[in-house]
Amino acid sequence: MPDEVVAALAPRPGMTILDGTFGGGGHSARLLAAGASVIAIDRDKDAIAQAAPLHAAFPDRFRIFHARFDQFPEILQREAIGPLHGILLDIGVSSHQFDDASRGFSIRFNGPLDMRMDQSDAISAASIVNSWPESEIADTLYRLGEEHASRRIAAAIVRHRDSQPFSSTTELADVIASVIPKKGAQHPAVKSFQALRIAVNDELGCLQRALAAAPPCLLPNGRIAVITFHSLEDRIVKLWMRHLSETETDRPEWPAPRPNPDLCLSLPSRRAISPSPAELAANPRARSARLRVAERLPSA
Ligand SMILES: C[S@@+](CC[C@H](N)C(=O)[O-])C[C@H]1O[C@@H](n2cnc3c(N)ncnc32)[C@H](O)[C@@H]1O
Structure with missing residues (x-):
C-alpha cells in the first residue's frame, strides 16, 4: 500500500524514517x-543485496542493516541516529521469498522445508516438524494457523517422521493432505504452513517487541504505520494502539475509570486502511493487507 503509506507518513526532506521491513524496497524508494x-x-540477506540500487541513488540518505526489526533501538543507539519522524513495518513474507522455491515458504513449489527469513537462524520448519513434541506441534498449528484439525495433523506428522524425517515442502503438504479433506480451492496445508512460518521466525514476538520499543524512539507527532496480513498480527497492532491512545483505563474491580498511565499515542483513524481496488486488481496478494497508523502525542 505505497500510496497509503506515503499519505500516512508524509515524508519530506529533513525527515528520518525507519523502514523495518525493506523487502524489495518499494516503500523505501x-x-x-x-x-x-x-x-x-x-x-533476509537477499533483501539486503537488493538494496544496492537505492544505495547508489541516495548515498547520503539511505542506510540498510541486516537485523530483525525489533533490534532497531540498538541500531539507532549504536549508529547515533536521533529520534525518528516515522516508523514503517510491512509485516510478513515478501513476494521474492514466497516465489523462491529454495526458501521453502510456499506450498506451490517443492523445496527444502526451511521458511527461515534469516538464513542464518538456527530453527527451520524441518527442525520443528522433525523434533518438537507432538503436543507442541499441535498447539502451534492451532494458535498460529487457527487450524482446527491441529491434533490430527500433528499425529500424522509424528507417524511420518518416525519412519522418515521431513525434508521437503511437498512431503509435508502431502502428509497433511492425507488426513485433511480438501475444501474449496485452498490447499489443506495452507494454515499449517502459515503457523510453521510464524513460529520459525517468531513473527508475533518480533512485532510485540518492536511495538513496545517504538514510542520513545519517535519524535513528538512522529508516526508509526504498520501493515499486517492476517488477523493475529492485526489484533496485536489494534490492541496496542488502542491501549496507548485511551485517555482512561478501567477494570471491573475499580469504582471508576482512571487516567491511562501509558497514554502516548493518538490515532488519526480508529479503522484499519485496506488496499484500494486499483492495488487489488494489480496485486491480488494484497487482499488481506491492513494498515494501521498512530501518532506520538507531543506531550508524551
Ligand atoms: C512484506 S515484505 C516487505 C515489502 C516491502 N515493504 C517492499 O516495499 O518491498 C516483508 C519483508 O520484511 C522482512 N521481515 C519480516 N519480518 C522481519 C523482522 N522481524 N525483522 C526484519 N525483517 C523482517 C522479510 O524478510 C521481508 O523481506
Whole structure:
C-alpha cells in the first residue's frame, strides 16, 4: 500500500524514517523519492543485496542493516541516529521469498522445508516438524494457523517422521493432505504452513517487541504505520494502539475509570486502511493487507 503509506507518513526532506521491513524496497524508494532519509532493516540477506540500487541513488540518505526489526533501538543507539519522524513495518513474507522455491515458504513449489527469513537462524520448519513434541506441534498449528484439525495433523506428522524425517515442502503438504479433506480451492496445508512460518521466525514476538520499543524512539507527532496480513498480527497492532491512545483505563474491580498511565499515542483513524481496488486488481496478494497508523502525542 505505497500510496497509503506515503499519505500516512508524509515524508519530506529533513525527515528520518525507519523502514523495518525493506523487502524489495518499494516503500523505501517512495520515502526516499519524497526527500526523506531512510534507515532500512531486513532480516533476509537477499533483501539486503537488493538494496544496492537505492544505495547508489541516495548515498547520503539511505542506510540498510541486516537485523530483525525489533533490534532497531540498538541500531539507532549504536549508529547515533536521533529520534525518528516515522516508523514503517510491512509485516510478513515478501513476494521474492514466497516465489523462491529454495526458501521453502510456499506450498506451490517443492523445496527444502526451511521458511527461515534469516538464513542464518538456527530453527527451520524441518527442525520443528522433525523434533518438537507432538503436543507442541499441535498447539502451534492451532494458535498460529487457527487450524482446527491441529491434533490430527500433528499425529500424522509424528507417524511420518518416525519412519522418515521431513525434508521437503511437498512431503509435508502431502502428509497433511492425507488426513485433511480438501475444501474449496485452498490447499489443506495452507494454515499449517502459515503457523510453521510464524513460529520459525517468531513473527508475533518480533512485532510485540518492536511495538513496545517504538514510542520513545519517535519524535513528538512522529508516526508509526504498520501493515499486517492476517488477523493475529492485526489484533496485536489494534490492541496496542488502542491501549496507548485511551485517555482512561478501567477494570471491573475499580469504582471508576482512571487516567491511562501509558497514554502516548493518538490515532488519526480508529479503522484499519485496506488496499484500494486499483492495488487489488494489480496485486491480488494484497487482499488481506491492513494498515494501521498512530501518532506520538507531543506531550508524551
Ligand atoms: C512484506 S515484505 C516487505 C515489502 C516491502 N515493504 C517492499 O516495499 O518491498 C516483508 C519483508 O520484511 C522482512 N521481515 C519480516 N519480518 C522481519 C523482522 N522481524 N525483522 C526484519 N525483517 C523482517 C522479510 O524478510 C521481508 O523481506
